[in-house]
Amino acid sequence: MRYVISLIFVLAALWLAVSGVYKPLLFGLGAGSIALVVWLSLRMDVVGIEHNPGLYFPKLFAYWGWLVGQIISANIHVAKRVLSPKGIRPHIIEVPVPQHTAVSRVTYANSCTLTPGTVTLDITPERMRVHALDDVSAQGLMSQEMAQKILWLESQSGNPRVTQNQTESAS
Amino acid sequence: MSMVYVISVLLVFATMALALIRALKGPTIYDRILAVNVVGTKTVLVVALISVFSGNGDLVDVALVYALINFLAVVAVLKLARCGDLAAANVPNGSAQQASSTAHE
């Protein structure tokens, strides 16, 4: 129930921010569409702690800042490779996925795809296959720096679900 | 400043042209879908640029909706190319679905 309320709150804030026209008719339409989205989300069974927008709230912005830095440096590297395509060596590597929850595994795979030079091909709970453009991009991922950042993001997010999953995967 | 806008819109158009060449040439169908995806992303940027440049704020909503529709379109076209049927329940020959989390109670 807590998550339904927080979902309604976020959707209402989004509607008010994007709409910009404050008339009774539009408030009614907004309430109707929020009700529709909440009903569909409940039907899809996706309302829960993993989909809580505030799950990683304070740390998420620090992580995004770091990720933007990574994206910029990776882009500069790929841009150099575009200008001299002889230097590329596309190959597939496998890296371990140390995260415990599904959300942080998805975050890891998506962050890896978001930085140019590495694209996630397949992911299992333990490992993922990554297509790397050349050795420098592969090294950046093999150093596990991004995985450590997401472990940091995952830690002390203060919910019982995470610790429960941790004990499950540890045993 | 308006010169800067014109040049950046032209640069984005040049990107779209390069992507279109790849879409026409692309040996596999996935190259074509990839190029069309790039064209869609650039369309969002062009609409946003024109919106701010012309001072017509309503156009930003168009860009916002296009960004969402573009993603849905790419996934739908991908499924259509893969299965030949948008309503197909299971993808042929697909490897194991990504391990999903335990459903919440």
Added chain:
Amino acid sequence: MSNLVIDLISGGLLLGGGVIGVLGGLGLLRFPDFYSRLHAAGMTDTLCALMIITGLILQTGLSLLTLKLALILLFLLFTSPTASHALAKAALSDGVEPLEQSPKNPDADSADQGASSSNT
């Protein structure tokens, strides 16, 4: 004065975003196989969008428009890796072979080299 500085920064970001976009498009044409083209497309999806939207946000100042532009950026950055991953996975399960190159033998000189054949 500060207005001029903001104009300069946002102009630089807009032009830089455009140049990154063109480089990504060039990579889309020059890279030898589908999977390396994904990286070039990723370049146009991430930094190009990031720089252009940031430049526009600097121009608009603080208003409802700023929030909408930030939302566009958020949606683009959330959806583009998902689309790339879906494309890569679909191509892989459809049997498009990744081109594996040995470091000593770079033969990626032609742009229209097929994804399947790499005869030296």
